[in-house]
Amino acid sequence: MAGGGIGGALGGLIGLACAVLPGPAPIAPVSSVDTSLWSAATLERGRQIAAAGDCAVCHTAPGGQTNAGGFALETPFGTVYSTNLTPDRETGIGTWSYEAFQRAMRKGIARDGSHLYPAFPYTAFAKMSESDMMALYAYLMSQPAVRNSPPRTKLPFPMNQRPLVAGWNWLFHDERAFVPDETRSAQWNRGKYLVDGAGHCGACHTPRNAIGAEKGGFAYLTGGSAEGWDAPSLVGSRAAPVPWTEDTLFDYLRTGFSAEHGVAAGPMGPVVAGLSTLPESDVRAISHYIASLSPRVDPAVSADAAAAHAVRASAAQTLDDEGGRRIFESACAVCHAESGGVGHFGVRPLMGLNTSVALATPDNLLHVLQHGIDRPATAELGYMPGFKDVFDDRQLAELASYIRARYAPGQPAWRDLESASARLRAHAH
Template sequence: MDLMHERDSGRPVLLPESMLYACVLVDIDPALLQRAAALQMESVRWVHAGNVAAFVAARLELACDAARRVVDHTGADASLPVPHSGLQQEAHYVWPLSPDTFTPCEAIARFDGDFISLWTSTPPGADLLAKLVSATGFSAERFEFHPLHTATDSTLAAIAAVVLIKELGGAVCVGGYMSASLAREATFSVAASLDSEGALLDWQYIARTPGVSGDEAAARDPGPYVSRRSKLLIDDPAKLIPDAAHAFARESFIDEIARENNRDPMSFRLDHLDPVEYDGARELINTVAERAAWGGEPKYSTSGIAHGRGFAFDEHKSNALTPAYSAWIVDLDVNRATGDVAVKRVVAGRASGRRRLGRMSGVPAGLIAAAASRALGLQLTARPSHDETPGAQAVSHELAVAAAAEVPAGIAIESIDASPAAAAIANALFDATGVRFRAPPFTPERVRAALDGSEASMVGAPVGVPKRGKRSLKALLAAGSLGGVIGLACTLWPLRASIEPIARPLASTWSEATIARGRQIAEFGDCAVCHTAPGGAVNAGGLGLETPFGMVYTTNLTPDPKTGIGNWSFAAFDRAMRQGISRDGHHLYPAFPYTAFTKMSEADMTALYAYLMSQPAVENAPPQTRLPFPLNQRALVAGWNALYLKQGEFKPDPTRSAQWNRGQYLVDGAGHCSACHSPRNALGAEKGGRLYMTGGSAEGWVAPSLVGNSKAPVKWTEQALYDYLKTGFSHEHGVAAGPMAPVVASLSTLPEADVRAMAHYVASLSATVAVAKPVAVAQAKSDAVALQALDSGRRIFDGACAVCHAATGGVGNFGVRPLLALNTSVSEATPDNLLKVIQNGIDAPATDALGYMPGFRDSFDDRQMADLVTYIRATFAPNEAPWKELAQASARVRKHAH
C-alpha cells in the first residue's frame, strides 16, 4: 500500500508497527460466511461484527489472500473443469483478475481506550459521523478525524475501520474490499506433444474467464513457438485477461516441457522461434542470457536456502510491422522453512524489430519492482546492480524488501515490458524447489504449504570439497616454518587438472552489446597495459614486470590457439581469472591480480571472455618467467592461495548508495587499484584493513596513498580524484605519469558515471576535507624556504623547469601547468617518482590535452639531478624532511629505466 500522508499538512501518518491490515468482504451470502469462518490460515483472523466482515492480518497481502480463497472458492490449486486434451503433456493455470475482485481504499483507525482517531479521505460530515455512532454505539465526542491524502473516497472503509478497531483495539488499516459478486479468475489449459526428435508436434492453448461469456471461444494467433499443429482458443469477450496472464501460462508450460525432457529451457525456446521471423527476438534473448550469464555453474543450496533461476519471454503485436519483445531472467532464494521468497536479481531487456533488432534497453526499475511485488504479494524495491553503469538504462537490477519509507507509488504494470515477470519467478521457484506453482501470488504461506506437501529433495553442496584451514596455516607461518606451511597448504589446495581445449568460438557467438561491454571491462582492468610489450601487438604479452621476487613476463591474451587463449573454454578462462590456474593446470604467479578479478560478476567475466575471443589472433610466444629456486616451483603458489586468495563475487552493501557500490566493485574488482596502492607483506600479498590503499609500488614507481595518511599537500577530494582519473591531471596533485598514464588513457574512454563512481568510493575512505586553494598553498610553501646553498639546483630549475613549473604556474608551452608545491611526487617519502619523471619525461601522456614533458636524462648527470631535486624538495615541500643520497638514487633510477 502506498505511503500515506495527511491531506492538509502533507506529513506522513505515523502509526505503530503492530498495526493490523484488513480486507473487507462485501456482497456476501451465508455460504460464503460459513466458508470464511472455517478457513484456517496462520496469522490471519476472521472478524464478523454487525455488517462488517473482514480478514485481518499483519500484512495486507495475507488478508487479501485469505479473502480471495474464500471468494474464489473453487481454489487456485484445485482441479479445473477443463476437457482432457489427449496430448502427451497437459497443465492448468489460474490467474486472479484482481482489478475486478479487489478494490483498494484506505482508512485507518486507532483506539487508545478513550478516543477513536480516524484517518480517512471521506469528508467528516454529519452523515459519516451518524453512521459511525450507529455502527459502534460510541458518542460523537469520542471521534477525532484526520484528513488522509489518497486517490479514493471510501465511506465503507472508514466505517469498517472503526467497527474493526472496536473489536480488536490498537490500530487497524482497511486496505480495500473484495466483492463476491465480482469475483473472477482466468483459467488456462495448455497441452502439447513432441515428435521423436524432441520438437513441438502439437500445441493447444485454451484461456477462459468462467461465468463471463457463454459464447464459443474465438481462435487467435497460436503464439511465438513453432509447432506442426496448433490450436488456440480465447474466451474473453470483455478482454479481462492481461498480457501477463497469457505470458504466465504459456511460459510456465514451455518451461515445464523443456525441464521434463531434460532440455535447457532457454535453448528449447530458441529452437522453436523461427530464425527469420523471430530473428530480433532471438537476438534479445541471447543478449539478456549473456548479461545474466545464463548456463553458468549451478549455485548449491545451503542452510535451508534453495537457489533458483528462471526465464520467461513475451511478445506484443499491436504493431504488426515492429513487434515488441521483453525477456526476463530472475534469480531468487527460497527459505524452505518459512516459505519466504527473496528475488535477488532481475535481468530484463526490451526491444522491438521482427528481422532486425533495434537498440535493446533495460526495463525501468519501478516497473520491475511493481511486477515482482504483485507476483510475490509483498512490496519490493529495485535498483541497478553493482555491475551496471550508474545513470545508464540498466538491464540488471538488485531487489530488496521495501522499508516503510521506500514503498513505491502505484504503477501500472500491464505492459509488455513486465508481462514475463510472474512466469520467470514461477520458473525460478521450480528450479529452486522442484514444485510447479500454477497461480500467483507466490506468498510465503502458499510456498511453505506446497513444500510441506512435496517430496522434492534439495540439491546439497558438492561432496568431497576440502575445507581450508586458514588460521592454522597462518599460525605456522608466524612460527617461521615456511616450508612446512607450503607443503601443508599444497595438500589442502591440490593441484588442478587441465581443462580440455576447444575450437576457438566465433565472434558471432555473442551479441554486439556483450562484446562492447567486454571491451569496457578490459579497459577497466587495463589488460592491454600489462599484456602488451613495447612495440608489440596489443594483448600479445611479453611485457616484463619487475617484482621483489624477479621478472615476471605477461602472457598472450589474444585468441591464438598455439600461444594465446584461442583454445580456452570459458570455464578455463574463468578459473584462471578467479583462481589463478591456467588451462593446463599450472598455477599463475600472483603478479597477475586474480585476487581482485575473483570479485567480478559472472556476467562481466562472460563479456570479457567474449571480447578477448572476438579480437584478432596474434601468434607470439612471450619469454618464459624464470624465478630463482624455490619460487620457480609453481606448485608452491597453491600454499599462497590458501593463505591469501579469498574467492567469491563482490557483494554490494545494501546500506550504501548504488554509486558507492558500483565504485567499490570497479576499484576492488576489475580495476584492482589496491594491487598497486596497498603495501604488501614479505610474501607479496596485499595488506588490507587499516593499510588498504595507504600506498604501494608498481614497476619501480611509488603508488601513493589515496586515503587519509596521504603525504599530498592538498588532500584528495572526490572531484580531484575524478579529474585525475578521467583526464590524467588534477590542479591539486599534478599529472599522471609512469604506470598510471596508460591506466588513465583507458579510463578516459569509459563512461563518466563509472569513473565518478570510482572517485566517489575512494573519496569515502577518507574523512571529508575542506577544498584548499592550490595557489595559496603553493605560495605559502614557497615563502617558507630559505634558498641557502641551493644555487646550483636553482639555476638548473630556472633554466629547464621554471617555464612550465614556476611557483605560480608556468606558461604551459607543452600543455597543462602543474604546480610542484601540490605535486604528490614532491611530497613523497622517496624521490624515485620525481627522478623518473625528470629523467624520462612524459612522452606518452594519458590524454592528448595534457601535452608532453621532455626528459633530461641526457642533459644532466646524477650530481646535477641531485642538486635539482634537492632544490625542488626544499622549495616546494619545505615542511618535509630532505631526501638523502640523491646522486645514488638518480643512478639507480637511470640504470633501471625501461
C-alpha cells in the same frame, strides 16, 4: 614460538602438502570460439572491463602488439613475464573455453592446470560478476590473434615450484565474488566493485607482506609500489600537499590532471588512459568510493588550502641550492614558474602542489626528471621532456634537492639523491 614462526611453519607444511598432492586437472582445448554469438553491447561492455582492468598495460611488451604478452614485471621474487591474451591458438588463449578462462581469472589456474603467479591479480578479478567475466572473455576472443611467444618466467628456487602457489592461495586468496553493502548507495557499491575487482587498485596501492600478499585491515589502500614507483596512499594521504576531494579525484582519474595535485605519470598514465574511455558514471563511482575512505573535505576549503600552499612554496628561500636553482630556471621554469609559465607543452602543473614533490622518497620525481612524460594519459595534457641525457646524476640530484626545498617547505630534505638517481637510471626499462 613467535607468531611469525608459527605462520612460517604452517605455510611450509601447506606448501609441502600442495607439492606432493595432485594438482588441478587440465581443461580440454576447444576447436573454435564462435564470436558471432556476442552482441555489440556485450563486446563494448567487455572493452570497458578490459580498460578498467588495464589488461593491455601489463600484457603488451614495449613496442609489441596489444595484449600479445612479454611485458617484464619486476617483483621482489624475480621477473615475471606476462602471457599472450590474444586468441591465437598456438601462443595465446585461442583454445581456451570460457570455463578455462574464468578459472584462471577466479582461481589463478591456467587451462593446462598449472598455477599462475599472483603477479597476475586473480585475487582481485575473482570479485567480478559472471556477466562481466563473460563480456571480458567475449571481447578478448573477438580481438585479432597475434602469434607471439613471450619469454618464459623463470624464478629462482623455491618460487619456481608453481604447485607451492596453491599453499599461498590457501592462506591469502578469497575466491568469493563481490557482495554489495546494502547500507551503502548504489554509486558507492559500484565504485568499490570497480576498485576491488577489475580495477585491482590494491595491487599497487596496498602494501604487501613478506611473501607478496596484500595486507588487509587498516593497511588497505595505504600505499605500495609499482614498477619502481611509489604508489601513494589512497586513504587520507599525508603525501599530498592538500587533501583530495571527490571532485579532484574525478578530474585526475578522468583526465590525468588535477590543478590541485598535478599530472598522472609513470604507471598511472596508462591507468588514466583506460579510465578516460569508461562511462563518466563509472569514474565518478570510483572517485566517490575512494573519497569515502577519508574524512570528508569541503571543496572550497581544499581550493583555499591549495592556493595558500602555492603561495608558501613560492616564498620559500633556498639560498643553499644555487646549482639546483640555475638548472630549474634553465630547464623547468618555462612551464612550471608560478608567474605563469607558457605551458606550451600542455597543462602547467604547479610544483608546490605536486604529490611527487611531497613524498617521503624522491623516486617518483627522479623518474619524471629522467624520463619526462612522453606518453601522456590524455592528448590534452601534452608532454614533458626527460633530462637523463642532458644532466648527469649529480646535476639531477641538485635539481631534485632544489625542487624539494623550494616547493615542499617544511618537509625533510631527501638524502643520497645522486645515488638514487644512478640507481633508477640503471634499472630503467
